[in-house]
Amino acid sequence: MKPKRVIKISSEDEKKKDNITRIIVTNSESMLPSDVMMKVYHSSSDVTAKETCFGTMINGPIESVNKVVEDVVSMDPNHIFVKDRGFLPGDERRCRSSRGGGPRPGFHFLREEVNTLPLISKGLEAYYKGESPSSGFEAKQKLDAFKLKYIIESEEM
Amino acid sequence: MAQIIIYPTTSLILSDLVRRFGHEPLVMMEQIREKINTVGIDSPPLNITGQEPKKGLKYAAVEVPAGVRGRMALVGPLIDSAEAGIIVDEPDIAFGCMGCARTNELTKYLIRQRDIPLLEIYYPRTEDEGKEFVKQIATFLKELNNNSKNSESEEEAN
Amino acid sequence: MSDEQNSTDLPIYDAQKRRVDRASKEKSVKIALLSCGSEYAGVQAEIESAAKDVNAQLVYPEIPVDELENIGRDFGLEVASPDLKLLMARAKSIIKGDVKVDAVLITTCFRCAEAAIVRNEVRRYIHNNINLPVISYSFTERTKAATLLTRMEALTTVARRKTLLSREKQKGLTVGIDSGSTTTKAVVMRNDEIIGEGWVPTVKVIDSAENALRDALEEAKVSKEDIQAIGATGYGRFLVGDHFNAQVVQEEITVNSKGAVYLADRQKGPATVIDIGGMDNKAISVDDGIPGIFTMGGICAGASGRFLEMTSKRLGVDITELGALAVKGMKENVEMNSYCIVFGIQSLVNSLAKGASPEDVAAAACYSVVEQIFEQQLQEIEVNEPLILVGGSSLIEGIPLALGEFLNVDVLVPPNAHLIGAVGSALLASGYVEE
Numbered sequence: 001m002k003p004k005r006v007i008k009i010s011s012e013d014e015k016k017k018d019n020i021t022r023i024i025v026t027n028s029e030s031m032l033p034s035d036v037m038m039k040v041y042h043s044s045s046d047v048t049a050k051e052t053c054f055g056t057m058i059n060g061p062i063e064s065v066n067k068v069v070e071d072v073v074s075m076d077p078n079h080i081f082v083k084d085r086g087f088l089p090g091d092e093r094r095c096r097s098s099r100g101g102g103p104r105p106g107f108h109f110l111r112e113e114v115n116t117l118p119l120i121s122k123g124l125e126a127y128y129k130g131e132s133p134s135s136g137f138e139a140k141q142k143l144d145a146f147k148l149k150y151i152i153e154s155e156e157m
Numbered sequence: 158m159a160q161i162i163i164y165p166t167t168s169l170i171l172s173d174l175v176r177r178f179g180h181e182p183l184v185m186m187e188q189i190r191e192k193i194n195t196v197g198i199d200s201p202p203l204n205i206t207g208q209e210p211k212k213g214l215k216y217a218a219v220e221v222p223a224g225v226r227g228r229m230a231l232v233g234p235l236i237d238s239a240e241a242g243i244i245v246d247e248p249d250i251a252f253g254c255m256g257c258a259r260t261n262e263l264t265k266y267l268i269r270q271r272d273i274p275l276l277e278i279y280y281p282r283t284e285d286e287g288k289e290f291v292k293q294i295a296t297f298l299k300e301l302n303n304n305s306k307n308s309e310s311e312e313e314a315n
Numbered sequence: 316m317s318d319e320q321n322s323t324d325l326p327i328y329d330a331q332k333r334r335v336d337r338a339s340k341e342k343s344v345k346i347a348l349l350s351c352g353s354e355y356a357g358v359q360a361e362i363e364s365a366a367k368d369v370n371a372q373l374v375y376p377e378i379p380v381d382e383l384e385n386i387g388r389d390f391g392l393e394v395a396s397p398d399l400k401l402l403m404a405r406a407k408s409i410i411k412g413d414v415k416v417d418a419v420l421i422t423t424c425f426r427c428a429e430a431a432i433v434r435n436e437v438r439r440y441i442h443n444n445i446n447l448p449v450i451s452y453s454f455t456e457r458t459k460a461a462t463l464l465t466r467m468e469a470l471t472t473v474a475r476r477k478t479l480l481s482r483e484k485q486k487g488l489t490v491g492i493d494s495g496s497t498t499t500k501a502v503v504m505r506n507d508e509i510i511g512e513g514w515v516p517t518v519k520v521i522d523s524a525e526n527a528l529r530d531a532l533e534e535a536k537v538s539k540e541d542i543q544a545i546g547a548t549g550y551g552r553f554l555v556g557d558h559f560n561a562q563v564v565q566e567e568i569t570v571n572s573k574g575a576v577y578l579a580d581r582q583k584g585p586a587t588v589i590d591i592g593g594m595d596n597k598a599i600s601v602d603d604g605i606p607g608i609f610t611m612g613g614i615c616a617g618a619s620g621r622f623l624e625m626t627s628k629r630l631g632v633d634i635t636e637l638g639a640l641a642v643k644g645m646k647e648n649v650e651m652n653s654y655c656i657v658f659g660i661q662s663l664v665n666s667l668a669k670g671a672s673p674e675d676v677a678a679a680a681c682y683s684v685v686e687q688i689f690e691q692q693l694q695e696i697e698v699n700e701p702l703i704l705v706g707g708s709s710l711i712e713g714i715p716l717a718l719g720e721f722l723n724v725d726v727l728v729p730p731n732a733h734l735i736g737a738v739g740s741a742l743l744a745s746g747y748v749e750e
Contacts, residue, residue: 083169091193108383135289206357210455222430223455224424227357
C-alpha cells in the first residue's frame with residue numbers, strides 16, 4: 001500500500017507545521033479515559049482526540065492542544081502526564097495495520113514508563129506537600145565479602 | 158525557561174516533569190515530527206534518507222554504523238542546543254530512537270561533554286525512590302531558574 | 316515496415332520491468348523483516364521498494380512485550396541494544412508459530428559487531444528450527460533497492476520453489492545457460508550427466524547465448540527441439556530467458572549455490588561457495604544447498620579474474636597457463652604494495668625488473684586476488700567447510716592453492732566448476748521435465 005502523504009505541497013503547509021500531537025496518559029483512580037475525552041471536547045473544538053491503549057492522543061494547532069492539555073491535567077495534576085508524539089494519530093507510516101503488524105517502536109518503552117508512573121505520582125504528591133523522602137536512592141552494592149563468607153559457612157553446616 | 162536535553166530522549170516521565178517545572182524539553186518526538194513533515198521526501202516510515210547518516214558524520218566517523226549516525230543526525234542538534242540536561246540511567250527497555258546501545262552511549266557521552274548543568278539520576282524502583290526522583294528533578298530545574306535570574310540581575314547591575 | 320527496421324525500433328530491454336512483471340504473476344510472499352537500524356540508516360524505504368518489486372509483503376511479527384525482559388537469557392545471547400533484543404524476540408515468535416510467514420530477512424547495520432553476532436545467530440536459529448528460507452544482510456546508508464533486489468529475489472524464489480530447490484539429481488534432457496558479464500556458458504545435461512558444453516565471450520547477450528548453446532548442442536549431438544526444459548541465469552537472464560522461453564529464470568546466487576553443492580557432491584549441511592568470475596565474484600554461505608548470507612562483488616578489479624588476465628598478458632602467457640606457473644612460484648619473492656589493478660600490476664612488473672621469476676609473479680598475483688577477495692567479500696561470511704571454489708578463475712590452479720593457504724582450509728574445486736551457473740540452471744530446469 002502506498003504510504004499516505006500527510007503533508008501535501010499546498011498553502012496548508014504553514015498551518016500544518018503548527019499542528020502537533022500530544023499523548024495524555026492518566027494514572028488516576030478518580031478518572032476514566034472517558035472523563036478525559038469529555039474534557040477534551042469541552043475544552044476546544046479545534047482538536048481531534050483518539051483513545052489508545054495507553055492514553056489519549058490530542059492533535060491540532062499548538063495553542064489549542066496546549067489549552068486542552070492544560071485543562072485536562074488540571075483535573076488531577078499529579079496523576080496525568082503528557083508526552084509529545086512525532087506522528088499524527090493513525091499515520092499510515094506508523095500504523096500497524098498498514099505496516100505489516102508489530103507495534104510502533106516507542107510503544108514498549110512507553111509501556112515501561114507507564115508502569116513507573118504510580119511512583120512518580122507519589123513523588124509529586126510528596127513534593128508538593130513538602131515531604132522529604134526518608135531515604136534516597138538505594139546504592140546498588142555488591143554483597144559484603146564477610147557476609148558472603150558467613151552465608152557459605154552457614155550453608156555448609 | 159531553559160531548553161533541557163533529556164535522556165532517554167523519548168521519555169514521557171522526563172518530558173512531562175521538565176514542562177511541569179517550567180522548562181522546555183528537547184525531545185526526539187519533535188525531531189521526528191519535523192522529519193516526517195518534510196515536504197517532498199517520501200521515505201517511510203521516518204522520512205530518513207541516506208542524507209541523515211551523512212549529517213551524522215558531525216558526531217561520529219564513517220566507521221560508525223549508519224544507524225548510529227542516522228540517529229545522531231536527529232539527537233545531535235538537540236544536544237548542541239541544550240542549556241541543561243537530565244540523564245536517567247538504566248531504562249529497562251526502549252526501542253526505535255532509543256533502540257541502539259551504541260547511539261545511547263554516544264548520546265550520554267556528548268551530553269556530559271557539554272559544559273551545561275547536568276543531573277544524573279536512576280529510574281525509581283520504590284516509593285521512596287519515586288519521591289527522591291521527583292524532588293531531585295524539581296530542585297535541579299528550579300535552580301536553573303534561580304541561576305538564570307541571578308545572571309540576568311548581574312547583567313542588569315553591570 | 317520491414318523486419319529489419321522493426322528490430323531497430325525495439326525499445327531498450329528493461330530487465331527491471333521484466334523482473335517485476337514476472338514476480339507479479341507469482342503468488343505474493345510474506346517476508347518477516349527482522350531489522351535493527353534500517354529506519355535510521357535511510358534504507359527502510361529501499362527495503363520496502365525491493366520487496367514490492369518481487370511481489371513480497373513485509374511483516375513485523377508481534378511479540379508479547381514481557382518476553383523482552385528476559386529475551387537475552389531465553390535466546391541465550393545477551394546484548395545491549397534493545398532493537399536487537401526485539402529482533403531476537405521476533406525470531407522466537409516466528410519459530411513458535413505465532414506468526415505465519417514464508418521467508419525471513421535479517422538486516423542490520425554494517426560494521427556493528429553486536430548486530431553481526433545477533434544477525435548470524437538468529438539466522439542459524441531460524442534455519443535450524445523451522446523450514447523457512449532466511450537471508451541476512453548488513454547495510455550502509457548507500458544500500459539501494461537495486462542491491463537488495465538480488466537478495467529479495469533469492470529469498471522469494473526459495474519460498475516459492477521449495478520443491479524445485481530440493482532437487483538433487485538432474486533428469487531428462489535439459490539446457491542451462493549462464494549469461495555472465497564476461498562469458499556466456501551453456502550446458503546440455505541428460506540424466507544427471509553433462510553431455511555438451513559451450514563457453515563463449517559475452518558480446519551481444521542473445522547472440523552469445525545462441526553461440527554457446529549451439530556449441531553445447533553440437534557436442535551433445537542433440538537438436539534444440541529435443542530439449543525438454545531450459546534454465547537461464549546471470550546478468551542477461553531475463554533477456555535470454557525470454558528469447559529461449561526458459562522455464563527457469565533465476566538469479567545466480569540461488570543457482571550457483573545449488574550448482575556448487577551438486578557438482579561437489581556436498582548437497583547436505585553447511586558449505587561456503589566462492590565464485591570468482593571474470594568480473595564479478597560471489598561468496599555464499601550455504602545450508603543444504605540454500606543460500607543464507609552472501610556478498611556480491613563488482614567493486615574492485617583487484618579481486619577479479621581481470622587482475623589475473625592482466626598479469627598473464629604482462630607475463631606473455633595465455634591465461635590458461637597462469638595457474639600452472641603460479642603453483643611453481645614463491646609469492647614471498649615478490650613485494651606487492653597494492654591490491655589495485657593499476658598499482659598492483661605495477662608492483663608485479665617492478666619485481667620482474669628486480670629479478671623475480673614469472674612463476675613467483677604468477678603466485679603473487681593469485682595470492683593478491685585471494686587477499687582482496689577476503690578484504691572485500693569474506694568480511695560478512697562465515698567460512699564453513701567444505702569451501703567450494705567455482706567460476707572461471709577456479710581453473711587457475713594458483714587460486715585454490717592461495718585461497719587454501721590464506722584461509723587455512725581445504726579448498727574443493729569440483730569438476731566443471733567453470734560451468735557452475737549453467738549446470739545449476741539445467742539442474743533446476745529439470746524440475747519442469749514432465750514424467
